[in-house]
Amino acid sequence: xxxxxxxxxxxxxxxxxxxxxxxxxxxxxxxxxxxxxxxxxxxxxxxxxxxxxxxxxxxxxxxxxxxxxxxxxxxxxxxxxxxxxxxxxxxxxxxxxxxxxxxxxxxxxxxxxxxxxxxxxxxxxxxxxxxxxxxxxxxxxxxxxxxxxxxxxxxxxxxxxxxxxxxxxxxxxxxxxxxxxxxxxxxxxxxxxxxxxxxxxxxxxxxxxxxxxxxxxxxxxxxxxxxxxxxxxxxxxxxxxxxxxxxxxxxxxxxxxxxxxxxx
Amino acid sequence: xxxxxxxxxxxxxxxxxxxxxxxxxxxxxxxxxxxxxxxxxxxxxxxxxxxxxxxxxxxxxxxxxxxxxxxxxxxxxxxxxxxxxxxxxxxxxxxxxxxxxxxxxxxxxxxxxxxxxxxxxxxxxxxxxxxxxxxxxxxxxxxxxxxxxxxxxxxxxxxxxxxxxxxxxxxxxxxxxxxxxxxxxxxxxxxxxxxxxxxxxxxxxxxxxxxxxxxxxxxxxxxxxxxxxxxxxxxxxxxxxxxxxxxxxxxxxxxxxxxxxxxxxxxxxxxxxxxxxxxxxxxxxxxxxxxxxxxxxxxxxxxxxxxxxxxxxxxxxxxxxxxxxxxxxxxxxxxxxxxxxxxxxxxxxxxxxxxxxxxxxxxxxxxxxxxxxxx
Numbered sequence: 001x002x003x004x005x006x007x008x009x010x011x012x013x014x015x016x017x018x019x020x021x022x023x024x025x026x027x028x029x030x031x032x033x034x035x036x037x038x039x040x041x042x043x044x045x046x047x048x049x050x051x052x053x054x055x056x057x058x059x060x061x062x063x064x065x066x067x068x069x070x071x072x073x074x075x076x077x078x079x080x081x082x083x084x085x086x087x088x089x090x091x092x093x094x095x096x097x098x099x100x101x102x103x104x105x106x107x108x109x110x111x112x113x114x115x116x117x118x119x120x121x122x123x124x125x126x127x128x129x130x131x132x133x134x135x136x137x138x139x140x141x142x143x144x145x146x147x148x149x150x151x152x153x154x155x156x157x158x159x160x161x162x163x164x165x166x167x168x169x170x171x172x173x174x175x176x177x178x179x180x181x182x183x184x185x186x187x188x189x190x191x192x193x194x195x196x197x198x199x200x201x202x203x204x205x206x207x208x209x210x211x212x213x214x215x216x217x218x219x220x221x222x223x224x225x226x227x228x229x230x231x232x233x234x235x236x237x238x239x240x241x242x243x244x245x246x247x248x249x250x251x252x253x254x255x256x257x258x259x260x261x262x263x264x
Numbered sequence: 265x266x267x268x269x270x271x272x273x274x275x276x277x278x279x280x281x282x283x284x285x286x287x288x289x290x291x292x293x294x295x296x297x298x299x300x301x302x303x304x305x306x307x308x309x310x311x312x313x314x315x316x317x318x319x320x321x322x323x324x325x326x327x328x329x330x331x332x333x334x335x336x337x338x339x340x341x342x343x344x345x346x347x348x349x350x351x352x353x354x355x356x357x358x359x360x361x362x363x364x365x366x367x368x369x370x371x372x373x374x375x376x377x378x379x380x381x382x383x384x385x386x387x388x389x390x391x392x393x394x395x396x397x398x399x400x401x402x403x404x405x406x407x408x409x410x411x412x413x414x415x416x417x418x419x420x421x422x423x424x425x426x427x428x429x430x431x432x433x434x435x436x437x438x439x440x441x442x443x444x445x446x447x448x449x450x451x452x453x454x455x456x457x458x459x460x461x462x463x464x465x466x467x468x469x470x471x472x473x474x475x476x477x478x479x480x481x482x483x484x485x486x487x488x489x490x491x492x493x494x495x496x497x498x499x500x501x502x503x504x505x506x507x508x509x510x511x512x513x514x515x516x517x518x519x520x521x522x523x524x525x526x527x528x529x530x531x532x533x534x535x536x537x538x539x540x541x542x543x544x545x546x547x548x549x550x551x552x553x554x555x556x557x558x559x560x561x562x563x564x565x566x567x568x569x570x571x572x573x574x575x576x577x578x579x580x581x582x583x584x585x586x587x588x589x590x591x592x593x594x595x596x597x598x599x600x601x602x603x604x605x606x607x608x609x610x611x612x613x614x615x616x617x618x619x620x621x622x623x624x625x626x627x628x629x630x631x632x633x634x635x636x637x638x639x
Binding site: 101108 | 299422423424425427428430431434437438439440441482485487
């Protein structure tokens with residue numbers, strides 16, 4: 001089963017995926033395909049199953065039905081090719097450890113049992129910290145970092161994994177504009193290197209400028225494909241329902257009405 | 265003192281207390297960091313029925329079977345907690361409370377049953393309730409020592425795995441670590457730590473030995489490695505102190521003395537440790553408030569100067585006090601020390617007046633720009 005490749009031309013292939021918590025479906029009968037080398041946004045209203053989607057792809061929640069393939073193989077066989085950035089709020093930042101140590105954790109999977117991270121691992125982790133411009137904070141206790149800095153440390157931990165496909169859960173949530181630009185810059189660089197980047201994203205306003213691929217979820221997969229084709233008022237209305245009126249006026253109405261209304 | 269150290273009982277007690285301190289200090293760290301402090305409480309109370317069952321099976325006060333029984337019922341209680349939270353809508357705290365209550369009640373019933381049978385060797389079984397250091401035998405130390413050593417070796421071998429699973433279990437799972445197995449291992453270790461300390465501290469207070477040393481250690485360090493070592497040291501110091509006090513002043517119960525000793529360490533750590541201590545925090549807040557007051561006064565002086573179109577507008581102390589609704593004299597004195605303002609005479613008034621200096625004006629401009637920048 002594991003030897004046989006299934007849809008190997010796709011970076012991510014999800015078929016018939018259904019996940020339920022307490023018999024309430026979080027995702028229902030989802031088919032999602034993401035080609036390699038794109039930067040994809042996963043958008044959808046709150047509770048639409050975006051995080052559940054990533055978690056079930058990474059095997060962190062067990063799906064009720066369906067299967068997931070990464071470059072043609074199940075996740076278990078492709079772990080080394082996958083980097084993961086969980087939501088920042090999912091951990092306790094008062095844990096007694098330093099930024100560099102957190103980044104080094106990205107190498108634990110590769111190190112294997114009983115082996116301890118040594119100088120080589122520290123150097124790799126340091127290089128990752130430099131990529132996110134956090135090298136000056138390497139020895140800082142993680143509780144003393146700002147939200148944006150913590151997010152960058154998490155990103156560095158995924159970068160050190162040297163993966164081919166990255167999954168990021170709301171990396172831009174609660175960070176300031178500067179950090180957001182820095183994070184997007186790093187993700188674009190990854191895409192230039194031919195990596196696939198899949199991001200749970202909450203801000204519809206920036207989808208068009210940041211991403212080139214898009215998946216709209218609301219328990220079901222509403223639409224997916226290149227942003228230019230998928231980012232339509234019709235698709236967004238189907239996912240967000242009534243909540244969309246505001247967004248629609250801003251992103252679609254304004255273009256025609258000559259950029260009248262400003263901020264929310 | 266030397267005489268004291270040569271005493272056979274005291275030697276035994278001290279070694280036992282040290283073993284207890286090391287194992288509960290190290291293993292407790294992971295429980296506390298995983299927010300499972302109260303698991304120790306449930307596990308230790310759940311040990312009581314195991315102690316009694318172990319005694320009944322062995323038919324005598326044989327430490328090996330007693331501790332094995334304690335471990336089994338402790339583990340059973342942990343499983344019950346896990347099952348309750350997974351399969352029912354109970355939250356962890358409620359499940360822990362239920363498991364604790366049921367198993368402790370069961371334990372006390374069994375204990376009174378054994379006492380009722382009049383078995384001559386049951387003497388000392390109730391010492392497991394509050395601990396009795398003097399009852400420890402040299403041979404018991406071997407059992408305690410092997411359990412402590414085994415769990416410490418496990419921690420050393422799986423150090424990075426335990427660290428990652430404690431910090432970010434989701435990410436650990438994404439790397440392919442068997443998170444559930446690791447969590448079971450860590451829970452088992454807490455149960456082992458409880459078992460090591462049962463004779464010394466007793467089931468009722470054992471949880472303090474799991475929670476208190478890590479909490480105290482966390483105050484002094486920002487690294488897990490240092491925290492674990494410090495925690496072991498604190499646990500050992502408290503254990504030995506309590507045990508020796510109890511052994512010398514006969515009649516005083518060991519467990520409570522040890523717990524009081526570790527509580528004193530916790531109290532001191534919470535108060536005076538740098539960065540995280542309460543006193544440190546108070547000093548920092550006081551400094552912040554002082555700095556803020558100075559900035560406010562400086563900004564006011566700047567605003568008055570701007571309003572009057574005069575960089576060296578002399579502001580009157582009384583008007584500053586009124587504006588801020590409090591005495592600004594001390595803030596003004598500090599600003600003067602920093603060379604940002606200077607006192608001036610303003611004829612014919614005789615009250616104190618202050619004006620901005622060149623650098624004071626520049627500093628106020630910088631602050632104003634900073635406030636605008638924040639928006």
